[in-house]
Amino acid sequence: MRTALAAYMGALRGGRAADAARVGVSRGVSMCLSLFIAMALSRLMAPTAYGTYLQILYVYNTLLVLFSLGLPSCYSYFLARVGREEGRSVVTKLTVMCAVMGCVFSLALYLSADHIALLLGNEKLGRGLRLFSVVPLAMMPVAGVEGVLIACKRAGWLAVYVCLSRLVTLMCVVGAAWVCDGDPMAVTVAFSAASVASAAVGLWLSYRPFRGVEPVRSRLTYGDFLRFALPVFYAGIYGFVISSSSQFFVSRYFGAGDFAVFSNGFREMPLAVIVTSAVGSVLLPELSRLALTDRDECIGVWCRSVYKSASVVWPVAVFCIVYAPEIMVTLFGESYRCGSVLFRLASLICLVWIVPFFPLMTALGLSRNFAKVHLMTAILLVALDCLAVSFFPSLTMIAAIAVTTRLGGILLLFRSVSRHTEAALWRRLPLRDLARLLVASGTSCVAGKGLIAITGITDAPTALVAALAVAVMMYMVVGRWLGLEFRPLRGGEVPDNKIV
Known part of the structure; x- marks a missing residue:
């Protein structure tokens, strides 16, 4: 197993899959910290107060798609097609467009807060949305920082940035909920403050890959960006x-x-x-x-x-x-x-x-x-x-x-x-390999379920840990028997600069 894992990790080095791994690690830490936030707030806040906070995030995340105009996807797409000397110009134009839409988003969120609260049937939501309205103004100009760093092969920087941003958010939000007895408005203010701090660092990182490069004005126009972004x-x-x-x-x-x-x-x-x-x-x-x-x-x-x-x-x-x-x-x-x-x-x-x-x-x-x-x-x-x-x-x-x-x-x-x-x-698609993978996964989980039934464990965390241990061991055994292991890439299978 160690040999197979070492071969797989060796195959990742130097390719685009290495970037995917770095981005995956950053996303993993980010998702874990987000899950910790949800776990903490579920216990520190009453269900109604926690639901109000989640409604604020829900409104923001859904309207974000509407006001972003598809512009964040332009960063990685166009930066991959132009020279590095044009990169600063491309980023500047896209950042300006995102900043304008961020201003419109914030204003619309502030003015329509009470109407949205009425639509969602929660009168407390209006005040929270007005407190939250600073977030689009701060975050929209850095909507493309991920695309910039990935296109410029700076996935390591992205991993550090994402992890630190989520860690700051965790400390601010959970700290506010603990100090203010689960008040959703205090938690909203804390989230807004963490977003402003993250946005400042993100804007600096967006231009960092172009330091030391003589800038050239890009021939790409705002119309070119919109033609790609509108679909x-x-x-x-x-x-x-x-x-x-x-x-x-x-x-x-x-x-x-x-x-x-x-x-x-x-x-x-x-x-x-x-x-x-x-x-x-x-x-x-x-x-x-x-x-x-x-x-x-x-x-x-x-x-x-x-x-x-x-x-x-x-x-x-x-x-x-x-x-x-x-x-x-x-x-x-x-x-x-x-x-x-x-x-x-x-x-x-x-x-x-x-x-x-x-x-x-x-x-x-x-x-x-x-x-x-x-x-x-x-x-x-x-x-x-x-x-x-x-x-x-x-x-x-x-x-x-x-x-x-x-x-x-x-x-x-x-x-x-x-x-x-x-x-x-x-x-x-490798349908046969996928079928074997599904069989191994199902078999290992059934084995863990059988252990819980035999031992009669009722405590949820204990049962989960025991089942996980059995499932992992069974998956390794069954997977080995079915031939499921990471293999080094054969010559000609995928070029080194391709993701696998």
Whole structure:
């Protein structure tokens, strides 16, 4: 096992996969710190107060897609296609555009705070949104710092920046909740202060890679950026509806307390988010280059990344599905055990959504098709949610609808890429290896479940630790028997500058 792991790590060195690993580490630490924040606030704040704070973040995250105009994706896409001497000019133009939209976002959030509070059925939300309105003004100008550092191969800097930013946020938010007895307004102010500090460092980092390089004015215009960003923006709007529809209906018709349960329970497994976002961030500039020279290899790189991602995500996803009740109680307390069904449903998505389609379809010029699929998914989701709250009002039904429509959208994306590129993606995926991986994951988790049943362990944290130990050992044994191990890349399989 050590030999296989050493070979795999050796294969990562020096390639774009190394950048993906660094980004993944930063995302992992960030997600862990975010989870610690949720765990702490779930215990320091009453469910209604915690739900109010989550509603503030929900409004910001959903409107962020609308006001960003798809501009953050421009950084890595265009920086990968211009010389380094033009980089400062490109970053400056995009930063100006993002800053303008940040001002508009902050003003709109401040002025419409009471209307949004009325729409979501929580009168306390208005004051919180006004306190929070400084965040878009601070964070929008640094929306592209990740794209800049990845395109300039400074993923190590990004890892440090993300980790320190989340650590500052953790200390500020949890400290405010502890000192002020869980007051959501105090927690909101603390989050805003941490965001301003992070934004100042992020803006400095955006220009750091171009120090010592003689700047040249880029020929790219604001119109060029908008022509690329608008299809992404349209898809973002539809994605905004998809990601926010379920939470909107829960907030509107179920209240702040149930919103807290839904937010804690219906969350994708952190590791899946880490892997997909990290791989997607690195794939975009890489596939953008390949699409200009070798379209077939562009698709091949994307397909080969599926198994590598699944080998990390699937064992954990299956474990989360099997042990959802123990995980929810361990993380958030006994009062959130009812969210285990929601967590299981959310974890199902991780078995399919392994590598994002956005970088592939953007590089191949299929952004409009990407947007159309999201539009169809959004319309279907809203219609089904309306029916659910009218005839079957339950959190489980809302979550099931979200999962079903999301999986249907993924299938449509597969079909769209296959049809427009005349390349059958299903045939290029390592389906046999993926099947063996799923068998090994399921077998190891069932073994852990059997141990809990035999020993009669009832304490959730103890049961979770025991099951995890057994599952890991069984996965190593079964995986070895099925031939599941990381192998060094063979010559000619993937060039050194490709992500695998």
